Amino acid sequence: MKVTVDEDRCRGHGMCLTLCPEVFQMTDDGYAIADPAEVPGGLEESAKDAIANCPEQAILEIS
Structure with a gap:
């Protein structure tokens, strides 16, 4: 599973x-980034929770 954050x-x-x-992680400017973009094994559910709970729907799962 890979994720990215839409900076816009x-x-x-x-x-x-x-x-x-x-x-x-949060950048110095206060915005989120996905690092690493490849979600480590065992963290997929946590990453999916983050996707589902993002108020701005800024997190995208990429193929």
């Missing part, structure tokens, strides 16, 4: 970081 949609709420800190 992200408003820096940080919900993704709360739900899956192993994948999501």
